[in-house]
Amino acid sequence: MSAHTEADVLVIGAGAGGAAMCKRLSDGGVKVVCLEQGPWMHQLQHAHFYDAWEMERRRGWNWEPNVRQLPEDYPITGNAAPQMMNGVGGSTLHYAGAWPRFKPVDFRKGTEHGLEGTIDWPISYEELERYYAINDAEIGVARLVGDPGNPVSPEGWGSVCRGHLVGHKMASGFDKLGWHWWPAANSVLTKPKDNRLACNDCGFCLGGCPRGSISSTDVTYWPSALKNGVDLRINARVEQIDAKNGLATGATYVDRLTGERHEVRARVVVVAANSIGTPRLLLLSAQKGHPDGLANSNGLVGAHLMFHSWAFEDYWFDEPLEGFKGPEPGVLYCQEFYDTDPSRGFVNGFSLQVGTALGPANSALGTNTGHRAPWGAGHRRFFNDHFARHALVYVQGEDLPVRTNRVTLDKNVKDTSGLPAAHVHYVLPENDRKLIEFGRARGREAAEAAGGLIDYASTGVCAVNGPGPGWHIMGTCRMGNTPEDSVTNKYNQTWDVPNLFIADASSLTTGAAVNPTSTLQAVAVRCAEYIKHRHADILAQKKTPSNATAPGF
Amino acid sequence: MSDKVDFTTPPPLGGWLPGIKFTDRQTRVLNAFADELIPGGDGFPAPSEVNVIGFVARYVAPKGQVAKWFPFLAEEPFKAWLDRLGDPFVKLTSKERVEEIKAIEESEVDLFGRLRDTLYYAYYSRPEVVRAININLEAGRDYRYSPQPFGYSDNMREWDKVLLSRVRGTYKRTNEVVGVDLKEIAG
Numbered sequence: 140m141s142a143h144t145e146a147d148v149l150v151i152g153a154g155a156g157g158a159a160m161c162k163r164l165s166d167g168g169v170k171v172v173c174l175e176q177g178p179w180m181h182q183l184q185h186a187h188f189y190d191a192w193e194m195e196r197r198r199g200w201n202w203e204p205n206v207r208q209l210p211e212d213y214p215i216t217g218n219a220a221p222q223m224m225n226g227v228g229g230s231t232l233h234y235a236g237a238w239p240r241f242k243p244v245d246f247r248k249g250t251e252h253g254l255e256g257t258i259d260w261p262i263s264y265e266e267l268e269r270y271y272a273i274n275d276a277e278i279g280v281a282r283l284v285g286d287p288g289n290p291v292s293p294e295g296w297g298s299v300c301r302g303h304l305v306g307h308k309m310a311s312g313f314d315k316l317g318w319h320w321w322p323a324a325n326s327v328l329t330k331p332k333d334n335r336l337a338c339n340d341c342g343f344c345l346g347g348c349p350r351g352s353i354s355s356t357d358v359t360y361w362p363s364a365l366k367n368g369v370d371l372r373i374n375a376r377v378e379q380i381d382a383k384n385g386l387a388t389g390a391t392y393v394d395r396l397t398g399e400r401h402e403v404r405a406r407v408v409v410v411a412a413n414s415i416g417t418p419r420l421l422l423l424s425a426q427k428g429h430p431d432g433l434a435n436s437n438g439l440v441g442a443h444l445m446f447h448s449w450a451f452e453d454y455w456f457d458e459p460l461e462g463f464k465g466p467e468p469g470v471l472y473c474q475e476f477y478d479t480d481p482s483r484g485f486v487n488g489f490s491l492q493v494g495t496a497l498g499p500a501n502s503a504l505g506t507n508t509g510h511r512a513p514w515g516a517g518h519r520r521f522f523n524d525h526f527a528r529h530a531l532v533y534v535q536g537e538d539l540p541v542r543t544n545r546v547t548l549d550k551n552v553k554d555t556s557g558l559p560a561a562h563v564h565y566v567l568p569e570n571d572r573k574l575i576e577f578g579r580a581r582g583r584e585a586a587e588a589a590g591g592l593i594d595y596a597s598t599g600v601c602a603v604n605g606p607g608p609g610w611h612i613m614g615t616c617r618m619g620n621t622p623e624d625s626v627t628n629k630y631n632q633t634w635d636v637p638n639l640f641i642a643d644a645s646s647l648t649t650g651a652a653v654n655p656t657s658t659l660q661a662v663a664v665r666c667a668e669y670i671k672h673r674h675a676d677i678l679a680q681k682k683t684p685s686n687a688t689a690p691g692f
Numbered sequence: 693m694s695d696k697v698d699f700t701t702p703p704p705l706g707g708w709l710p711g712i713k714f715t716d717r718q719t720r721v722l723n724a725f726a727d728e729l730i731p732g733g734d735g736f737p738a739p740s741e742v743n744v745i746g747f748v749a750r751y752v753a754p755k756g757q758v759a760k761w762f763p764f765l766a767e768e769p770f771k772a773w774l775d776r777l778g779d780p781f782v783k784l785t786s787k788e789r790v791e792e793i794k795a796i797e798e799s800e801v802d803l804f805g806r807l808r809d810t811l812y813y814a815y816y817s818r819p820e821v822v823r824a825i826n827i828n829l830e831a832g833r834d835y836r837y838s839p840q841p842f843g844y845s846d847n848m849r850e851w852d853k854v855l856l857s858r859v860r861g862t863y864k865r866t867n868e869v870v871g872v873d874l875k876e877i878a879g
Contacts, residue, residue: 187840189706191747194813197762199703208699208760247869254874263866283851288861301848310855319861322851339843349840459831464844478864481876498835499816499825504809514729514808515790519736527831555699570877 146172146370148670149389149405151377151420153177154229155656156643156663157411158356158364159274163667165367169674172403173364174375174392177211177226180357185349187341193500200346202233202610210395211374213416213554217563219446221415221609227373228357230413231656235610236344236353237469237492238280238324239653240264240271240661242289244478245537248649251479252486255539255568256443260648261620261629261686264290270661270668278354278660279332282324288474289321297329300338304460305530306470309493312589313473323469323492326354326657333362342495344467375401376556380408380424380433380639385681387433387639393556406678407638407670411663414444414612414645418546419561421616434616434633434641439626441547443540444563445614445650448489448571449601450534451507452582453496455525457591462495462529469654470494476581477652485573489536489652491582495529502526510596525594532586534578537652538571546615563609567600575600611655616645618662620686629686630673631666637680642666668692703761707750712767718774719745720782726811728789735828739815747814763806773803 148164150157153175161173186195197206202222204212211225224232241264244251249259272293275282282295299322302310306322313320327338328351335351335358344353351358365371374395381388381402389404410417418441422432432440473491480488496506503522505511506529512521549562579597586592601608618641619625622634631646633639642663644655651658669692670677676690684690714722723740732738752767753759759766781792797804815821817837825832834847 184705185840186705188838190817190838191706191751191813192838193817194751194762194810195705199705199761204699206761207703209702210699212699214699242863243866244864244869247866250869250871252872252874265866283856286861287859288863290863299851302851303849307849307852307855310852314855314858317860320859321861322856338845339840340845340848341839341843343839346839461831461834461844463835464848474861474863479872481872481874484877486872486874486877499821499832500813503812503816512812514793516731518730519734523734523829526825526829527835 143402143404144172144370146170146403146405148407148409149174149403150409150411151390152229152411152413152416152643153227153356153361153371154411154413154643155231155356155660157229158360159660159663160409160411160642160667161369162277162360162364162367163664164671165364165369167671169671172370172372172405174377174390174403175227175371175373176376176395178373179227180232180347182349182351185347187343187346187349192343192346193498196346200233210555213558214552214560215415215563216549216552216560219563219565219609221563221612223413223415223612227361227371228355231355232357233345233347234355234656235468235654236326237654238282238326238657239472239490240289240292241651241653241658242477245649245651248487254486254570255541257540257649258619258624261618267661267665270665271657274657274660274664278326278359279328280324281327281329283322286321288319292324295324296332297337300325300327300329300466301340302470303465305462305465305493305495308456308460308589309530309532309585310471312585315588316585318473318475318585320471320473322471323466325466325469327466328352340465342463342465342467343497377420378423378556378558379426380410380420382424382426382429382433382636385428385636387636395556407640409640409642411643413643414615415546415561415563417641417643417645418615419548422548423558429635434626434635434639436635437623441615442542442545443614443617444544444546444565444612445538445540446565446609447611447650447652448536448538448567448575449608450575450579451598452532452534452579453506453508453510453596454530454532454586454592455528455594456530456589457528457593459527460530461527463498463527465495468494473585476578483577485570485577487537487539487570487574487652489534489574489578491578491585492533492535494531494533496531499526502529507531508596508598510594530586532582534575534582535652536571536574536578537650539568540614540617540649541566541568572600611650613644613647613650613655616641617648618646619648628683628689630669630689631662632683634683637683638677640666640670698758698760708754708757709750711746711749712752712754714745714749714771717779718771720779721774721777722748724782724789725793726815728786728793729808729811730815736824737820739811742815742818742820744811744814744818747817748810751810763810765806
């Protein structure tokens with residue numbers, strides 16, 4: 140093993156949480172080393188300029204690591220297919236960029252119903268609000284202020300993304316029904332910022348963004364973090380977080396390209412490897428004093444996995460909607476049915492998020508629901524009736540945190556470094572199935588109200604007839620209220636190891652019914668500020684303080 | 693998860709250049725197959741007229757490469773499959789070819805699906821087809837060959853201020869959150 144490196148803080152993972160952590164810590168002069176198992180993604184590695192841009196999504200730009208099989212990926216076994224990227228930027232390299240916030244009620248679901256493993260967050264919306272704002276200002280958000288269905292948010296960096304014909308069509312449907320709707324906020328530049336170009340509405344957001352318009356952390360936080368002196372090591376696959384005498388001491392990693400092992404020693408370790416990678420790494424770090432993995436004395440590392448519950452609903456209309464233009468995943472949203480109404484027969488609620496489609500091949504191949512143009516004599520008519528006359532509604536529901544929905548290790552399958560794969564077990568609770576069925580009917584109602592509906596198709600309730608989308612991976616090392624109900628305290632500090640922090644979506648206590656990245660980054664920013672302000676206190680702690688006795692800001 | 697998962701090499705973006713070489717017979721078979729799947733007409737060219745084969749050739753894993761990404765077609769077995777269909781397939785009438793393809797669709801479900809999808813991707817990526825979409829479909833008049841470099845900002849509609857002015861909604865404040873009656877849900 141090479142000589143070790145010393146750092147104030149070691150951050151594992153350069154994605155949404157890790158990048159925010161590195162930048163904010165280094166702003167304050169903290170010496171940071173960051174280990175990332177993937178490489179940098181060059182902008183010319185995106186598929187947007189190629190004739191096969193639609194097909195590349197099923198190859199190297201697939202969301203599932205088991206499908207694209209890049210060298211930096213690791214295998215995931217089990218009954219679901221989590222979607223993620225590994226590299227500088229993490230899954231923000233390949234994400235929607237939809238930028239809603241959780242609502243105040245989302246932080247109090249334990250009080251509201253407490254079903255399955257639901258608990259209250261140890262913090263409130265109000266406590267997180269200023270960190271949402273800090274994060275938004277760092278990355279650049281397109282937003283229209285004034286949504287009456289949410290707390291006031293600050294002006295974005297640029298104007299809201301235009302809704303074009305799809306936006307107008309579905310807004311008309313919600314309007315006719317008297318339901319809430321609002322143009323979606325997106326972490327997309329609608330005017331240039333730093334060296335990033337404004338979005339030109341190319342419509343292929345979910346293939347990443349070669350213009351740097353979508354706020355992936357390789358173009359938001361990392362340029363500043365590197366300028367601040369953060370030591371970012373790419374292709375660095377962590378084998379184990381090291382610990383001694385109840386404290387984390389750093390990590391051992393293998394350089395994927397050379398096979399050499401290195402050690403980084405640090406006074407504080409932050410794990411931000413996403414909700415699959417973080418529990419995997421903690422479980423891989425079983426060692427003396429931590430026989431079941433680090434921070435896992437209560438057995439909750441990997442538990443309470445959430446994906447959101449989903450149905451994708453495709454609607455086709457009798458007029459051009461040109462869905463190949465504009466923000467693909469987040470045009471507008473309806474939150475009329477967001478809050479729990481027990482008379483519906485389930486707790487929690489959902490957003491109806493309106494999206495678009497891609498190009499003609501995607502249309503011919505069934506858009507989002509497998510409603511494929513037939514081959515042969517009927518092909519031309521079907522295609523001509525469907526292409527660019529489409530709107531998508533994602534029924535995005537809050538799924539309950541269930542203890543048995545979890546990430547474990549699969550020692551029978553190994554990554555290219557010989558480390559055990561992650562194994563995922565996820566079953567959608569009955570409550571969440573009912574919720575999505577109800578949401579599907581509301582989506583259909585809105586499409587019919589919009590007028591001119593000519594065809595319709597649906598995935599049905601995802602995760603009932605097959606594994607559901609694992610887009611939003613959350614909750615596997617959640618923050619909570621006591622050492623019995625969670626993995627960390629309210630400052631993301633693991634209950635077992637006081638100088639070990641979790642700063643990614645695995646720390647989210649519940650998942651709400653909106654895209655989670657704005658919230659996970661706000662939580663990471665808050666955690667970074669805490670580590671900066673309370674560095675000396677943290678280093679003096681031999682035991683993680685309770686939420687009541689922690690020194691606070 | 694497949695036993696064949698292999699994380700050692702990345703896939704080539706854009707396919708393997710310069711693409712495999714089909715024989716004249718293989719070309720005839722593949723063109724005839726594609727022309728039945730996506731018949732030309734109504735202002736749209738036939739696949740055989742727009743070189744869908746050049747696209748497919750880049751995405752068939754050449755000899756020596758593992759076909760581990762979509763469309764999971766390896767050069768030698770795929771060519772052998774085309775050769776088995778051979779000129780008899782080409783010489784069939786259109787109606788007979790449709791019946792033959794229906795039989796393949798039923799007997800070789802996986803292969804047929806991958807080949808159909810690839811041909812759809814190939815056909816709708818051709819500049820001549822994009823031009824046909826622009827000319828013949830009102831919904832597709834602005835559609836461009838690829839998302840970048842131009843995008844579509846030159847022709848996007850703004851939000852409707854009248855609709856926006858009517859939006860209503862509310863949200864539950866933190867201090868308004870109370871327990872719900874779970875008996876109603878259980879019932």
